Amino acid sequence: MTIRFGLAGLRHPHLEYLLSEIDARPDDVQIVALAENDPALREQFGRRFAVPTYPDHREMLARERLDAAGVVSVNGARGQVVADCLVAGVDVVADKPLCTTLADLDLVEAAWRRSGRRLSLLLDKRFCGPTLAVRDRLATGDLGDLVLAWASGPHRLRRETRPSWMFRHESYGGILNDLCIHDVDLLLWFTGARSGTVQGLAGNRAHPDLPEFQDHGQVLLRTDAGLLATIEAHWFSPEAAPYHGDYRMVLTGTEGTAELRWAHGELHIATHRHPPEIVPLPAPGSVAADFFDAVLTGRQATMRTSEILTATRVALLAQTTANSGAWQAWDATSA
Incomplete structure (x- = not known):
């Protein structure tokens, strides 16, 4: 075929x-x-x-x-x-x-x-080496139950290369829904969380001539399983840096901690039983490869559509209520 x-x-x-x-x-x-x-x-x-x-x-x-x-x-x-x-x-x-x-x-x-x-989404952090490796370690229980998470998604703006639609709210949609969706998806995937509450914060600090543009923001996420997470994103990644963004995530569990450093291709883990180590990484994959393989073989893609819809709903709840101060409930238990 x-x-x-x-x-x-x-x-x-x-x-x-x-x-x-x-x-x-x-x-x-x-x-x-x-x-x-x-x-x-x-x-x-x-x-x-x-x-x-x-x-x-x-x-x-x-x-x-x-x-x-x-x-x-x-x-x-x-x-x-x-x-x-x-x-x-x-x-x-x-x-x-x-x-x-x-x-x-x-x-x-x-x-x-x-x-x-089939419906898939280009959330390629799912298939990066540090992501795959930490999910394996979470599955073995090395970190225990996840208690806290922090993630940062800095992006380089390079404003002169950006199309004008990205600076209008109606056509762009907001920073939390666009950038924080990556880490919302990962935390729900890591934990299997199906319900919780979320709140969003966003602002424009450096672009007063673009009143509809948000150049920084945070998602505050609580799952009913007990995880508390802060997910931040911004358009201030240093222009002189060799990477588009120094994406990181820190996971704190009852038995250990993990730091994912995607820009550097590293996963650092320390537990109560083992000293800090840099974990060997598996070969990365991609959303596109997963999608095409699923279509060709007739199987379900690794990235399940129900997971995509839940992560999108959580990010949108954060975005649509940004700066309102209200926590928004989400529940995918019946999906």
């Missing part, structure tokens, strides 16, 4: 995560069409792939026979595009965030349940 793959939106460099995986497996995946409402991008990628192009994803879905689609549209439009693809009977891998409103999340979830198609 060769997957007939369509591109629905070409608005973020994360698109290259999909394209690099497709380039590595030409016998498995073939790009057969693309849809983009920006004429310049549509022409540019149309020339690159020599495939039919459409100004509207709905026309592409109606006219092309697709097995799967990659959705990398403007954040604010993504939820509707994802839902349309699912309803059309197409498996979907989308850029994060999945959507920017709770109403769109409900739309996507309803489309997924009705269609029975």
Whole structure:
């Protein structure tokens, strides 16, 4: 089988995560069409792939026979595009965030349940070496029960390279939903938490000419299993640094601690029984590889859609109530 793959939106460099995986497996995946409402991008990628192009994803879905689609549209439009693809009977891998409103999340979830198609999200921290290694150690009980977590997601802004839609709330959606979603997802995945409360804080400290833009924020997360977590993100990663962001997470358990240093490819662990060590890492994977393998083999992807929907709901609750001071309850026990 060769997957007939369509591109629905070409608005973020994360698109290259999909394209690099497709380039590595030409016998498995073939790009057969693309849809983009920006004429310049549509022409540019149309020339690159020599495939039919459409100004509207709905026309592409109606006219092309697709097995799967990659959705990398403007954040604010993504939820509707994802839902349309699912309803059309197409498996979907989308850029994060999945959507920017709770109403769109409900739309996507309803489309997924009705269609029975696969839905994955580009949360590639899931498949990084430090992440895979610490999850294995958590499964063995080395750290005991998780009590506290802290995560930081600094990003380099490079404002001159950013499209204007990223600085408008309606089209971007906010920093907590866009950046903190990575670590929200990981903590729910590590713990298996299905319910809890969340609160968001966000602000604009250095960009007064962009009043709708949030350049820093925090998610405060409590799970009903007892974890307390602080997840922060910002657009102040040093421009002269050799990395886009020095992403880190510190986990405190009843039996030990772990620090994930993604930018450096390291996992540090210390427990009551063993002194500090730098843990050997397994080979990394990727969301795109996991998704394409699932489509080809007919299995469920490692990244389960129910987990994606829960993490997105938690991040959106934090974003939509940012700075309100109110804790928002979330519960996925019936999902």
